Amino acid sequence: MRLVRALLPFAVGLPALWAIQAAAPPQLAIILVTAGVNVILAVSLNMVNGFTGQFSLGHAGFMAVGAYTAAKITLAMGEAPANWSPWLWNNGAFTLALLGGMLTAALAGLAVGIPSLRLRGDYLAIVTLGFNEIIRVFIENMRWLGGATGISGLPPYTSVVWVGLGALATVVVARRIVGSTHGRALLSVREDEVAAEAMGVDTVACKVHAFVLSAAFAGLGGGLLVHYILLVTPKSFTFVKSIEVVVMVVLGGMGSISGATLAALVLTFALELMRGLDQYRMVMYSLLLVVLMLSRPTGIFGTKEIWELLGPKRKKAAA
Amino acid sequence: MSAPLLEVDGIEVRYGAVTAIKGVSLKVGAGEIVALIGANGAGKTTTLKAVSGMLRLAAGGVKLAGEPVASLKPHQFVARGMAHAPEGRGIFLNLTGAENRERGAFLRRDKDGIAADLEKHFTLFPRLKERRTQVAGTLSGGEQQMLAVARALMSRPRLLLLDEPSLGLAPIVVESIFSVITTVNKEGVAVLLVEQNAHKALGIAHRGYVLETGKVATEGTGKELLASPAVRVAYLGG
Numbered sequence: 001m002r003l004v005r006a007l008l009p010f011a012v013g014l015p016a017l018w019a020i021q022a023a024a025p026p027q028l029a030i031i032l033v034t035a036g037v038n039v040i041l042a043v044s045l046n047m048v049n050g051f052t053g054q055f056s057l058g059h060a061g062f063m064a065v066g067a068y069t070a071a072k073i074t075l076a077m078g079e080a081p082a083n084w085s086p087w088l089w090n091n092g093a094f095t096l097a098l099l100g101g102m103l104t105a106a107l108a109g110l111a112v113g114i115p116s117l118r119l120r121g122d123y124l125a126i127v128t129l130g131f132n133e134i135i136r137v138f139i140e141n142m143r144w145l146g147g148a149t150g151i152s153g154l155p156p157y158t159s160v161v162w163v164g165l166g167a168l169a170t171v172v173v174a175r176r177i178v179g180s181t182h183g184r185a186l187l188s189v190r191e192d193e194v195a196a197e198a199m200g201v202d203t204v205a206c207k208v209h210a211f212v213l214s215a216a217f218a219g220l221g222g223g224l225l226v227h228y229i230l231l232v233t234p235k236s237f238t239f240v241k242s243i244e245v246v247v248m249v250v251l252g253g254m255g256s257i258s259g260a261t262l263a264a265l266v267l268t269f270a271l272e273l274m275r276g277l278d279q280y281r282m283v284m285y286s287l288l289l290v291v292l293m294l295s296r297p298t299g300i301f302g303t304k305e306i307w308e309l310l311g312p313k314r315k316k317a318a319a
Numbered sequence: 320m321s322a323p324l325l326e327v328d329g330i331e332v333r334y335g336a337v338t339a340i341k342g343v344s345l346k347v348g349a350g351e352i353v354a355l356i357g358a359n360g361a362g363k364t365t366t367l368k369a370v371s372g373m374l375r376l377a378a379g380g381v382k383l384a385g386e387p388v389a390s391l392k393p394h395q396f397v398a399r400g401m402a403h404a405p406e407g408r409g410i411f412l413n414l415t416g417a418e419n420r421e422r423g424a425f426l427r428r429d430k431d432g433i434a435a436d437l438e439k440h441f442t443l444f445p446r447l448k449e450r451r452t453q454v455a456g457t458l459s460g461g462e463q464q465m466l467a468v469a470r471a472l473m474s475r476p477r478l479l480l481l482d483e484p485s486l487g488l489a490p491i492v493v494e495s496i497f498s499v500i501t502t503v504n505k506e507g508v509a510v511l512l513v514e515q516n517a518h519k520a521l522g523i524a525h526r527g528y529v530l531e532t533g534k535v536a537t538e539g540t541g542k543e544l545l546a547s548p549a550v551r552v553a554y555l556g557g
Contacts, residue, residue: 184422184425188411191411192412194405194409195422196394196422197392198403198409199397199423199425199470200396200425201394
């Protein structure tokens with residue numbers, strides 16, 4: 001029964017994703033993939049910045065770790081051997097690559113998290129930002145990782161279905177965490193670390209768990225992204241990318257899963273819709289952010305989820 | 320006599336170069352109220368934080384029910400039956416009273432027992448029942464303090480550490496806080512009470528310790544200390 005419940009979102013999501021993929025024109029598919037990757041990044045960063053109230057600025061660094069690992073794996077696996085079904089081989093290789101990317105990103109998260117999560121607030125932000133840059137500069141100077149030009153010619157494995165499943169998995173995991181005892185511990189850490197400790201919450205372990213999980217999903221996002229643009233380069237993973245994700249989380253509301261999801265979708269589509277504005281595009285984008293933050297300083301949903309906000313209103317309308 | 324519930328043996332704590340407490344020893348027996356009193360800066364809060372693992376010990380040891388606990392982290396004490404209501408109350412200001420108290424039972428898995436305790440404590444804290452859906456940050460100082468005590472009790476501790484529960488509260492509220500402490504104690508919970516309000520604290524305590532610049536200056540029963548000239552010296556300077 002529990003397994004059925006856990007798999008239900010995927011059972012419903014998969015046919016829907018197949019349908020969307022079949023119906024979407026190529027231009028829309030590009031936006032959908034970008035939006036989906038952004039949802040993965042925003043929801044996973046929300047596990048750290050939103051649930052536990054820590055401020056990480058290094059999400060792109062973990063993306064890079066996942067992306068390079070996945071790229072190396074798919075390139076090493078290569079084309080399907082003659083006696084294999086190409087569909088099975090490709091998807092199998094991609095699954096392996098994404099899992100590998102998540103694993104290495106998680107290990108990177110552990111390595112960064114254990115020493116730095118004893119720090120709080122601004123200090124953690126600085127350390128994670130520094131880590132992001134270290135990863136990028138490291139990659140730029142490694143010839144076997146393609147240096148500053150990166151690695152091109154990746155197989156085009158990413159599709160709307162893959163990204164959709166990834167986003168769905170991220171959201172489901174985030175939801176499950178919030179509902180669990182562990183999730184309550186994370187939220188207690190956000191509210192008041194000393195009080196959480198007095199309640200018997202192991203605050204450092206809590207923060208490290210959230211950080212590692214968040215890094216793993218950043219790695220998933222990275223792996224999916226580079227197998228769509230077919231190129232993995234350190235330029236995709238600068239701290240500007242990290243800040244983009246932070247903006248989505250802040251805009252959606254720290255700690256709100258539906259908020260982060262919506263913000264990731266809105267910002268991706270807004271950027272695309274404003275393409276016609278040419279050089280004014282980024283100006284309008286910034287203006288949109290300023291206006292949104294002025295009108296809703298705690299983000300679109302605050303710490304609440306969309307259904308919690310809709311609930312009382314519905315009752316009012318009925319009465 | 321079996322080992323006391325809490326045994327603090329010659330602990331020292333340093334903040335950098337400054338030694339804040341220099342060899343404090345004290346005992347809390349099962350079911351006792353022990354007051355730790357002293358002037359500002361005497362080391363009362365530091366002692367309490369050292370006992371609950373929030374500060375590292377430079378020397379000395381702490382035993383809880385005979386077991387050495389000095390190397391444990393703060394969160395590990397809760398499972399061993401000790402609850403700490405930290406200074407400044409340390410409640411979750413953005414959560415409601417009910418949510419705060421549920422967090423107090425974080426380590427417990429007996430759902431029915433938790434629900435029963437939540438209900439039972441309403442008789443102890445009637446104000447919290449009226450205000451249970453209100454966000455803790457909007458409660459009055461006294462209600463917040465009640466909430467801090469109520470939340471600490473949710474872990475079903477054998478020993479409750481209270482840091483300045485009367486801080487910044489009106490005399491009538493202080494009165495009711497102390498009566499709650501007495502009631503809780505009668506149900507078998509030992510209390511280590513840090514207070515500046517020496518008369519009130521010694522009034523309900525079985526025993527007490529007077530701290531002076533990081534050392535135990537005097538100890539005795541509550542009544543003895545209330546009558547003792549040394550206590551007057553510590554507070555009134557002569």
